[in-house]
Amino acid sequence: MSEPAPATAHGAPIELENLTKRYPGSPQPAVDNVNMEIKAGETVVFVGPSGCGKSTTLKMINRLIEPTGGRIRIGGEDVTDIDPVRLRRKVGYAIQSSGLFPHMTVAQNIALVPRMTGWPKKRVAERVEEMLDLVGLDPGEFHGRYPRQLSGGQQQRVGVARALAADPPVLLMDEPFGAVDPITRDHLQDELIRLQFELHKTIVFVTHDFDEAIKLGDRIAVLRERSHIAQFDTPEAILTNPADDFVSGFVGAGAALKRLNLSRVRDVEMREYPTVTVDTPLQQIFGLLRAGGTNEILLLDRRRRPYKWLRRGDLMRARGSLARAGTLVHDTVTRDATLRDALEAVLTDNAGRVAVTGRRGEYIGVVDMETLMNSVHELLEADRLDALEHQHDLEEARAQQTHFEQEGEATERKA
């Protein structure tokens, strides 16, 4: 085979234009005039109270619910009037409690869409193995199992594998992790982030859990009743500068704490700490402690991993024995840990500092209360400025729209 393996399809942009859904017999539309542009490869989360129309809006994108007005464009193509079956085969769809067909094996479930779209048998079989591998299930073990023989989390993984099997550029997820326990949900969210990092699909994700939205979304659309967009912005901006009382009510208490989940230790400044290793001569350690501006040094083991905190006087009390002096380092964080984890570690440490380590546990730096606070203040300030700017743009766009609408009326009147 000289043909190169087909590259995976990256995301396609989605545009919703004046999307509206009216149900006969109800005076108010269920979804009212939604305008939204979703960039290629972006994860957008719709979040809002139950019954706000977020799920309806999502289902209009693959036309499980036919819109009564407006246009949908995916990758520039107007899909509002094309055959819905053809549309849906290009759009992955994952739902709550997985939606796996219980009478088919895991492999048969995943193979459904590729088979319907007419892939050759051999390629379908390869694809099934590939997808199982992608979602972290051993193909040999899970291939022939039936859904009921899987745990909730495993079912959900297979559901995602099925949605992605035909390599659609767009993936719609309707509260996919709503029915699993919190620990499994956390794992699944991490998996989705990893998948998205590899695949760069355009994902539209519906949830009512704001924390899930913050964790997964590149941008979050906070929706109020009739799917009106209250705010559509990055998680950082929504946390630090909610557009109105509705959004801040939805963000809930502890916005600043939630913000800490969005930044990593590597984003903040670390302090250099004087370090010695267990092989350093005692004299030198004494000298360092006596001369240095600090009254504490970090003792590393032979592989440069943090081992003990040594204070002035510790060595004296232990009569010069490194083995007995100082306090053991019991907690470290990695550079990929969230600031929230770092804060937790700093708060539980009796001296208010925590050592940061690299991939093999080697010492990199130290984070303490002061550096953490400074960094967080800077982050929040930057977010606030960004959000203000976005809000300004949004208001301008809105003003323009009203302007157009009024002008439209005026011309109608003239005609």
Add this chain to the structure above:
Amino acid sequence: MNFWEYLGSRHQQLLTDAYQHASVVFQCMVLATLLGVLVGVATYRTEWAGNLATTAGSTILTVPSLAMIGLLIPVVGLGVPPTVIALTLYGLLPVVRNAIVGLRGVDPALVDAARGIGMSGPARLARVELPLAWPPILTGIRVSTQMLMGIAAIAAYASGPGLGNEIFRGLASLGSKNALNQVLAGTLGIIILALLFDAAYVLIGRLTIPRGIRV
């Protein structure tokens, strides 16, 4: 002549009757299943249509079988036609009812998922809804078959085929030497056939219900 001697001397006739009995029940059941599932598929989506089909089925079932066959004779004549028509009509109800209940019982989330991944209407029905509704449908077929076994005996009244002839002959000559043997042979024959069919259904269930939804 005791019962065993009777069986020994008439086994040729009895086997032919039993074969014809089984054959007519089997053929009518195939017909009833096809029609029943078709009616179920056509009506389960709408509330009133489904209810109408079920009610019509129950109404047919309340007509006494002897009366039904009697009424059919002037229309279609004697012999096989009234037997087949009557048996098929009686066999419909359990199949229709279970098909509707089964199809309506498919988890709406699964239908939604099937639509969402791009299955067309017929594909959805063939690959998702009918396979999931199959266990209750099969139960309906099983109940129908048991019922038809008994009703088929009445067909002898219209000179139809089957073990009913044996029973009717016995009843007509009550008091004679072989009357009791005849009735007994016919009845036992029907019971044995019913048990054999039931065993076959267990086997069919094993073979056709996917492992993932077998209870």
